[in-house]
Amino acid sequence: MRPHVHRARRAGMASRWHTHGFKMASAWHRDDTHMPCNHSLDGTMASRRAASALTAVVALLALLAPRAFAQDEAPGAFKRGLLQHALPLAVGPSDDDARRRADTVGVFDLIEVGIALDFGPDIALPDTVTYDVTFEAQQPIVDGFPLLAAFYTPLSIRELGGDELEFAHSPETGELAVFLPRRIPAGATRTYVIEAAFDFVCDSPPGCSAEQFLHLADAAWYPMSLEYPVDDRFRARLELSTPQALTPTGTGVRLGPERTENGRRQATFVTERPTILPSFAVGPYTRAAEGIVELFSPSAGGLPEAAAGLLEIGRDSVALYGALFGRYPFTRLGMAAIDASAGAGIGPQANILLPDVFWQLPPGEPEFAAVVREVTSHEIGHQYFFNLLGVVDNGEAWMSEAFAEYAATRMSEQATGTRDHARRNFWAYVHGVAPGEDRPLWGDGVSAHPRYFELVYQKGSAALHALRFRVGSDRWDGAFRGWINRFAGQLVITEEFEAYLIEALGQDLTGFFDQYIYGAGVVDLRVRTTRGRTERAPVTVQIAQQPGRFGPFSGPVPLRLHDADGETRDVLVDLGGGDFEIDLQGAQWIEVDPDLTFFRRVRSDPAGDVNLDGVVDGMDLLDLQAANGLRFVREGVVGADYEPDWAERFDLDDDGAVDDRDVDLLLQQFGTGW
Amino acid sequence: MRPTTTHRTPPLYLWALYLWALCALATLSLSGCIEGTDGPTITRARPAPALPGAPLRIDGVNFGEAGHVAIGGRPVIERVRTPDHIEVELPPDLPSGPSWLVVVADGRPSPEFPIEIGGDNPPIGAGPRVFPPGFDSGRADAGRPRDRGPGVDVGRDMGGGLVAEFDPDPAGDGAVRLIARDAPAGRLVLEVAVPDRPIRGIALHLAYDRGLLRFTSSRPAGTRRLVASEIGPGRLAIGRLMDRGAEPVVLTFDLVGPGEGRIDVPARNRTARDVANRPIPGVDFAGGGVRVRRR
Ligand SMILES: [Zn+2]
Numbered sequence: 001m002r003p004h005v006h007r008a009r010r011a012g013m014a015s016r017w018h019t020h021g022f023k024m025a026s027a028w029h030r031d032d033t034h035m036p037c038n039h040s041l042d043g044t045m046a047s048r049r050a051a052s053a054l055t056a057v058v059a060l061l062a063l064l065a066p067r068a069f070a071q072d073e074a075p076g077a078f079k080r081g082l083l084q085h086a087l088p089l090a091v092g093p094s095d096d097d098a099r100r101r102a103d104t105v106g107v108f109d110l111i112e113v114g115i116a117l118d119f120g121p122d123i124a125l126p127d128t129v130t131y132d133v134t135f136e137a138q139q140p141i142v143d144g145f146p147l148l149a150a151f152y153t154p155l156s157i158r159e160l161g162g163d164e165l166e167f168a169h170s171p172e173t174g175e176l177a178v179f180l181p182r183r184i185p186a187g188a189t190r191t192y193v194i195e196a197a198f199d200f201v202c203d204s205p206p207g208c209s210a211e212q213f214l215h216l217a218d219a220a221w222y223p224m225s226l227e228y229p230v231d232d233r234f235r236a237r238l239e240l241s242t243p244q245a246l247t248p249t250g251t252g253v254r255l256g257p258e259r260t261e262n263g264r265r266q267a268t269f270v271t272e273r274p275t276i277l278p279s280f281a282v283g284p285y286t287r288a289a290e291g292i293v294e295l296f297s298p299s300a301g302g303l304p305e306a307a308a309g310l311l312e313i314g315r316d317s318v319a320l321y322g323a324l325f326g327r328y329p330f331t332r333l334g335m336a337a338i339d340a341s342a343g344a345g346i347g348p349q350a351n352i353l354l355p356d357v358f359w360q361l362p363p364g365e366p367e368f369a370a371v372v373r374e375v376t377s378h379e380i381g382h383q384y385f386f387n388l389l390g391v392v393d394n395g396e397a398w399m400s401e402a403f404a405e406y407a408a409t410r411m412s413e414q415a416t417g418t419r420d421h422a423r424r425n426f427w428a429y430v431h432g433v434a435p436g437e438d439r440p441l442w443g444d445g446v447s448a449h450p451r452y453f454e455l456v457y458q459k460g461s462a463a464l465h466a467l468r469f470r471v472g473s474d475r476w477d478g479a480f481r482g483w484i485n486r487f488a489g490q491l492v493i494t495e496e497f498e499a500y501l502i503e504a505l506g507q508d509l510t511g512f513f514d515q516y517i518y519g520a521g522v523v524d525l526r527v528r529t530t531r532g533r534t535e536r537a538p539v540t541v542q543i544a545q546q547p548g549r550f551g552p553f554s555g556p557v558p559l560r561l562h563d564a565d566g567e568t569r570d571v572l573v574d575l576g577g578g579d580f581e582i583d584l585q586g587a588q589w590i591e592v593d594p595d596l597t598f599f600r601r602v603r604s605d606p607a608g609d610v611n612l613d614g615v616v617d618g619m620d621l622l623d624l625q626a627a628n629g630l631r632f633v634r635e636g637v638v639g640a641d642y643e644p645d646w647a648e649r650f651d652l653d654d655d656g657a658v659d660d661r662d663v664d665l666l667l668q669q670f671g672t673g674w
Numbered sequence: 675m676r677p678t679t680t681h682r683t684p685p686l687y688l689w690a691l692y693l694w695a696l697c698a699l700a701t702l703s704l705s706g707c708i709e710g711t712d713g714p715t716i717t718r719a720r721p722a723p724a725l726p727g728a729p730l731r732i733d734g735v736n737f738g739e740a741g742h743v744a745i746g747g748r749p750v751i752e753r754v755r756t757p758d759h760i761e762v763e764l765p766p767d768l769p770s771g772p773s774w775l776v777v778v779a780d781g782r783p784s785p786e787f788p789i790e791i792g793g794d795n796p797p798i799g800a801g802p803r804v805f806p807p808g809f810d811s812g813r814a815d816a817g818r819p820r821d822r823g824p825g826v827d828v829g830r831d832m833g834g835g836l837v838a839e840f841d842p843d844p845a846g847d848g849a850v851r852l853i854a855r856d857a858p859a860g861r862l863v864l865e866v867a868v869p870d871r872p873i874r875g876i877a878l879h880l881a882y883d884r885g886l887l888r889f890t891s892s893r894p895a896g897t898r899r900l901v902a903s904e905i906g907p908g909r910l911a912i913g914r915l916m917d918r919g920a921e922p923v924v925l926t927f928d929l930v931g932p933g934e935g936r937i938d939v940p941a942r943n944r945t946a947r948d949v950a951n952r953p954i955p956g957v958d959f960a961g962g963g964v965r966v967r968r969r
Pocket residue numbers: 083084085347378379382400401404
């Protein structure tokens with residue numbers, strides 16, 4: 001699909017939602033009859049709107065939460081679950097007005113939401129909560145205004161410093177109507193204090209769990225805009241009061257030192273930048289800090305051994321992302337242990353949440369350490385992607401998840417000196433998603449998909465690496481950083497990303513976006529090299545593609561020419577451009593797309609000519625024997641994973657493993673091409 | 675309204691323990707299965723003599739389910755394999771004369787089985803000829819006979835009446851080079867000497883004139899880690915994994931006719947690889963001159 005289709009879809013959606021919302025708002029403003037408190041709003045347009053919004057919130061949370069894994073599932077799935085944390089956003093409007101620059105839409109613009117919670121001695125959510133909600137009227141507000149009140153029941157509402165107000169709340173629809181004695185002029189700012197019973201049931205890992213620790217990173221536990229629940233970002237102020245034995249951490253920077261009053265800890269966290277999703281965690285933590293990184297380890301008695309490693313991951317990620325993406329956008333990075341039952345890492349603003357098993361890993365097990373690093377650096381990546389650059393809806397989820405995962409792969413690259421993490425993600429999509437399951441990573445089709453992780457996280461991050469190596473790593477890093485700088489603090493969509501890159505790089509990438517972002521499919525290439533008999537004769541390279549269900553692909557294919565001394569030289573040929581004559585200039589052999597710049601499988605023809613030099617000979621045998629034992633899935637301590645060094649050209653019999661059968665096939669073809 | 679979830683995820687480390695246990699079990703049972711099988715043995719090959727381009731049926735024991743078959747060191751296309759017989763298709767350009775057959779099953783080669791290749795290959799090469807050296811001219815690399823045209827009636831001398839002298843190009847110990855070994859009349863025997871340094875494998879072609887030499891066999895015989903095969907007249911391709919303690923590869927050529935020429939190692943087709951299979955720069959490859967004359 002191309003963006004024009006994309007726009008059409010958006011336009012249709014926009015008119016439906018926007019009109020609906022507008023009518024509702026109008027009805028509000030014109031209605032002279034004050035409804036009595038606690039009056040049910042059933043039957044009104046407004047209630048239907050609110051009901052649909054709440055249904056959407058709940059549905060999306062269900063959708064975006066990691067799948068729950070039964071005990072007999074593969075550990076690989078568990079790892080996937082760790083990464084696939086909640087992305088609680090994307091309710092309702094996706095039209096340009098709503099998403100564009102957020103914050104200035106609807107009847108009012110939420111400026112600040114304060115949340116005060118007093119925790120009891122046990123790990124449990126408090127029964128009551130105090131919110132104060134500050135907004136700026138975008139137009140005159142005459143009779144009242146609506147809020148989303150899904151998981152709390154208001155007990156009293158008053159204007160700050162003023163009298164109590166009448167309100168109506170529908171627990172079924174989650175709509176809260178606050179009635180005004182006087183109109184609010186456009187441009188005026190008001191603050192309302194809501195005392196409420198906290199109805200949130202903490203039974204939805206990963207968004208909320210409470211066993212040894214309590215965390216809440218789910219949506220709609222605080223007052224949200226009813227019309228634009230996820231688009232209207234606000235500053236959050238979390239005031240958390242706990243007994244001495246428990247330590248709180250939350251989204252934002254800690255306001256002043258933690259105080260002790262009446263034997264209770266009092267901590268306030270305020271966001272420096274507007275947030276879409278404040279979160280907190282409370283538990284018997286030991287706090288340790290290094291620079292801006294504040295680690296909340298799961299032990300009141302002292303620092304577990306793993307703490308140093310986690311602090312290091314935090315510190316290194318902040319430093320690397322600062323260099324790659326621009327300065328870390330917040331002044332603090334909290335990293336807190338949460339129950340492993342959450343099955344996930346979560347990346348809320350300035351306060352990431354990590355399963356407590358990260359502190360309990362068997363020492364000296366590099367695969368566990370890699371999982372910890374990959375998940376932790378992914379969540380830190382969300383500080384830029386999701387928190388700094390917001391995402392508008394599910395169809396754009398890759399702009400959050402793929403980008404955070406891309407950040408994690410860059411961190412892995414620095415930590416390991418290899419591109420294994422990124423390459424594994426590439427193969428996980430290419431091999432892990434059957435053609436019948438495949439669909440674009442952009443758009444709604446992927447939302448409830450069983451291969452959501454492979455498509456959005458793994459293909460998405462691999463697509464960013466593909467672009468990186470298409471345009472050259474340095475140029476890419478510059479453009480990518482420019483993109484973040486340009487759109488910091490805003491909501492972004494794929495189309496803007498595409499347009500920005502094309503302009504910044506001066507390179508037409510529409511073909512790439514068409515085929516691999518708005519489109520789907522993996523191209524199967526068969527490459528045949530024919531050579532002249534003389535030493536200096538040019539070789540002819542023929543690239544044929546198998547037509548799949550997504551049609552033929554086009555675009556540049558890099559060929560890497562390998563010289564006898566190990567030096568390499570890249571040439572580009574055009575996929576779909578017929579045969580190419582290449583002057584090897586002393587190169588011995590050819591590798592197709594070594595940097596994985598598009599989603600493909602490559603096989604040689606004949607299969608035994610694994611190095612594409614035109615003849616099946618001893619050099620092919622050396623290459624094949626060097627790859628002997630590769631399987632595209634490898635079983636590790638943590639679970640099944642994709643082999644980063646995998647290449648189809650070694651798998652002559654296409655059985656997913658490079659083994660002696662492939663060697664035997666090569667030997668049968670020995671001499672072919674001469 | 676809210677979805678409720680009751681699944682609980684076992685901690686990461688419990689899974690790890692579970693997996694380790696599984697691995698241990700799998701390893702035990704697998705290693706128990708492999709012990710105690712005998713290698714393949716050939717008992718008969720039909721038709722005799724074998725015909726180039728035609729099927730050949732090989733009977734024997736312990737042929738297993740996978741492997742390959744080589745004739746004179748050259749792998750051939752396999753059509754059928756059962757534990758006690760294999761059908762292969764012989765290459766149409768197989769030179770006639772005495773040869774030998776090896777069946778490799780599950781990585782283990784059979785003892786060599788002598789066979790005769792029949793047919794009436796066009797005779798080549800007669801009279802003393804001098805070929806210009808140097809693959810850089812492209813000619814030594816051409817591989818095809820340049821001295822034979824329609825209507826040229828050339829004789830053929832495969833008997834013991836010929837002897838060869840090999841004059842190696844100057845090369846140091848750091849080069850892959852050819853060393854002549856004692857040979858019976860009618861043969862040239864060359865050892866492929868490999869520098870004494872960590873090398874995981876070498877691959878090379880030898881280009882020579884088909885009017886002088888024809889490759890017949892290598893020692894040790896071909897396996898999955900060693901191939902030496904004449905992939906075309908005057909063109910031998912070699913691939914060798916340098917396993918620890920591996921004996922040097924020794925190549926035997928039949929002398930076809932008298933003349934002078936070169937054995938070259940074309941630059942495009944030679945490589946020495948390190949343990950990571952990366953090309954080792956600076957490893958030279960040396961050929962040499964060859965002179966075949968009547969005794
Ligand atoms: Zn994520």
